Amino acid sequence: MNCPPNSYVHGRSDRETERLNYQASKLAEMLHHDTRYPPGSRVLEVACGVGAQTTILARNSPGADFVSVDISRESLLKAKHRVAEEGITNVTFRQADVYHLPFGPDTFDHIFVCFLLEHLPDPLLSLKCMMEMLRPGGTITFIEGDHGSALFFPDSSDAHTVIDCLVHLQREMGGNALIGRELWHLMTDAGFAKVAVSPRIVYADESRPEYVEGMKNIFIAMIEGVREQAIARCLVDSETWEKGIRDLYRTTEQDGTFCYTFFKATGNKEL
Amino acid sequence: MNCPPNSYVHGRSDRETERLNYQASKLAEMLHHDTRYPPGSRVLEVACGVGAQTTILARNSPGADFVSVDISRESLLKAKHRVAEEGITNVTFRQADVYHLPFGPDTFDHIFVCFLLEHLPDPLLSLKCMMEMLRPGGTITFIEGDHGSALFFPDSSDAHTVIDCLVHLQREMGGNALIGRELWHLMTDAGFAKVAVSPRIVYADESRPEYVEGMKNIFIAMIEGVREQAIARCLVDSETWEKGIRDLYRTTEQDGTFCYTFFKATGNKEL
DSSP states (O other): OOSOGGGOTTOOOHHHHHHHHHHHHHHHHHHHTTOOOOTTOEEEEEOOTTSHHHHHHHHHSTTSEEEEEESOHHHHHHHHHHHHHTTOOSEEEEEOBTTBOOSOTTOEEEEEEESOGGGOSOHHHHHHHHHHHEEEEEEEEEEEOOGGGOEEESOOHHHHHHHHHHHHHHHHTTOOTTOGGGHHHHHHHHTOEEEEEEEEEEEEOTTOHHHHHHIIIIIIHHHHTTHHHHHHTTSSOHHHHHHHHHHHHHTTSTTOEEEEEEEEEEEEOOO | OOSOGGGOTTOOOHHHHHHHHHHHHHHHHHHHTTOOOOTTOEEEEEOOTTSHHHHHHHHHSTTSEEEEEESOHHHHHHHHHHHHHTTOOSEEEEEOBTTBOOSOTTOEEEEEEESOGGGOSOHHHHHHHHHHHEEEEEEEEEEEEOGGGOEEESOOHHHHHHHHHHHHHHHHTTOOTTOGGGHHHHHHHHTOEEEEEEEEEEEEOTTOHHHHHHIIIIIIHHHHTTHHHHHHTTSSOHHHHHHHHHHHHHTTSTTOEEEEEEEEEEEEOOO
């Protein structure tokens, strides 16, 4: 991720790496099925993190050449290791900050960015920086979540409270956990053409056990990851926290349901 | 709709008829594309209202025979008129209450129900009543909204307040405007087999003007329809109301976005 190590709300632990990998594989089809780059195209992946999306991207477009960048050397090492382990050869890695990309103008045919903007204090500036790297007519693709989309049964105000803790902490760190709904204006404000946004909803009930597991391992795990910070900052007392987390797990029981919406957006640099 | 005339939160005015017709045509493809009944099948549509879904259903399955029922004679007259005007001949109408359907057991091959359960004090009982009318192996289809799914930019707590007024009023009248997320447990609790729920998300931004218009004419119009009741019941003061409605319209401007999720569910009566 393109955030300084201390400003990435989810941390960079091994459990977090596992969570990100799990997330990427479960959601791969839903989020990636309509992203394919032609052979010979030069693609920049910004904020590849531990490579969770990189392996999917590179496999789906085996003839394209990827340059995947991240600000964290530690994450890049994991990404490199993973890509090597999977025998993927069309990716090179480079350490870089989204605001200071070390490439010349018009270097890439396409840019791909997943789960980055939510962590940035100035997402619009980052879009402008990325646009410079893109050749005229080239495409840019963003995928972001929006925690305001979490909808579940049984509903619970304590569950919403613990989700709001993450939203609050992310905002304090300069990010925005509700950014999915903002992709439209960010991309049009940055001057991209042919902007198209499509929401992708993940829905879990007992008939879809893999999504129920995903909901536990991805969403609830992510919320649980900010427990100490949330309590330390007095955003919530520990009793409400435990109740909220319990209520989230309650939605994964037999009669429960859970929905979450991701937003995918594409645009072109004007010719 | 299968609600006594005084318990239907949206009322039965001409503007409301127009709203329901507009809603049905805009959302037809998204909600109906995967509902087709084979020639010769006997289909019961429960709570046809003014016939907004009826014409779509009947056209999509021209060989099926529909019986469409509603509790309101006034709505049925409008539905009959509309169906006749469109030259549709495979629908007969009958006045009936969902809790006391005037048919023998196992009469129908399929049942279709749209935007009814949200208005019922005992949706589970209604499912059991409908199941009796269905032959073993026959299918039932439900479509419901969930106002908790409304997500928009710019976000606004006043806009959420006015939406919550409708949720509150509907609950006071015995209904549940957050029922979409409950289709899974209602159908499994009623004993339907092979239950499958799929959310359908409507997303509006400036690049999709027909959805922005739909959002104004369907969703905001629906909220505006309970203004007097909400203020009379002191759920909100008039200043907050006006601000909330203004903020909802604000999401239909150039940089705004709006999402709403419908839930469609199908199941079978056990053989």
